[in-house]
Amino acid sequence: MNERTALVTGANKGIGKHIARLLVAEGFTVHAAARDAERGRLAAEEIGARPLLLDVTDADGIARAASEVGSLDVLVNNAGIALSLAPPAETGLDEMRRTFETNVFAVMAVTNAFLPALRRSPHPRIVNVSSGTSSLTWSTNPNPQFTPGAGSGAAYRSSKTALNALTVFYAQTLAEDGFKVNALAPGLRATDLTARAAAGGDPAEAAEGAVRLALLADDGPTGGFFSWDGTVVPW
Template sequence: MATILISGANKGLGFETARQLVAAGHTVYAAARDAARGRRAADELGARFILLDVTDDASVKAAAKTVAADGGLDVLVNNAGIEPRLDDGGFIPVSEVTADLAHRVFDTNVFGHIRMLHSFLPLLERSAAPVVVNVGSGASLMRDLSNPDNPAHFYPDVTYPASKAAMNMLTVQYAKAYPGMRINAVDPGFTATDLNFHAGHQTVEEGAEIIVRMAQIGPDGPTGGFYDARGVIPW
């Protein structure tokens, strides 16, 4: 059994991923930036709570130090992410997108992943079967968003798909740099969570399936790829 850390595990896909992995017998760190919510979720899951804010260098480093002292890590699931919306759940008009907004989104969805990898890769290198799962999105695929015949074409947001496209590149480049690890991105599909005001057509159980599957691949598994429940997604 593996020791697994999941960022943003107090709700949504992160919570469900943790639930399924705990049920499979793994030791799971349920990481969250809100201590009260995180502890509540970890207690419900039977997981270990760890305070972690992916936008804060000191927080990420402290979490890595704690996990190292507890015995190390085998699997890192970079799940924490944000999508900017208006208060009513609508998309922010392109004309109102600012550099400050983009920085806030990238700070979680891209820079947060880099912070996590920088701090936790040394722990993963000590594992016999290290795995990284980056939770991405089909909205990252330019070929789909630019194709008027594709259902994804309607999606109007700027910063979220841009950040997920950047995360795809991180996945490719880190996988090349660490060939001894299995580093992949996954698309859970359009899942009903707080992120999209529960507009998704999938349940969290369905969305988490590919995350859970890729978190449990062995040393002979794929690396540097993008996957959904049906299989490989061409970059």
């Protein structure tokens, strides 16, 4: 039998750790990527995954990690940061750059580095963990689900909107090679991403949505934005 493999970034805690755990339960050999070697090792040991040292903002580290993974069926770009809840007028350019570096540029760097491994898979899948706060439709609705100031800050929200666009572009350009590339809105979850997130729901529930996208059949959707429960999220 062909052994299925997956890589999850930011897998030592929160939603990423639950995604890795569920993929292990599905029979995948999971590379649980973390930028802290010891925390990554402990988390991987706990869930039965393989630890992979990976700082998604370090080009040399990305190349080194990619050289250690020969083939890959699933890539889950989960690692992300939210530095503040500040609106645009109160957000510094340094915060914008740091946020985009992790939430957008790093996703592109990691995805490109692991594309050769994914191309060896008969059913390659990429899942980008986004945010419902990135939806321009919801934000501009007369009765918006996410009002200005109610969600995460301007840097985080705009970075996730950019990530959505990147998801669509990858889906379009990789469709002929059998890739399914989709974005996930996990909902507000109890993680340490922001103080607001600490009051959220169970991250394991969001992880189920990511795994659903990772296990899509060949006739499944690509270039879509989905909530944790499988419903379509408007761009």
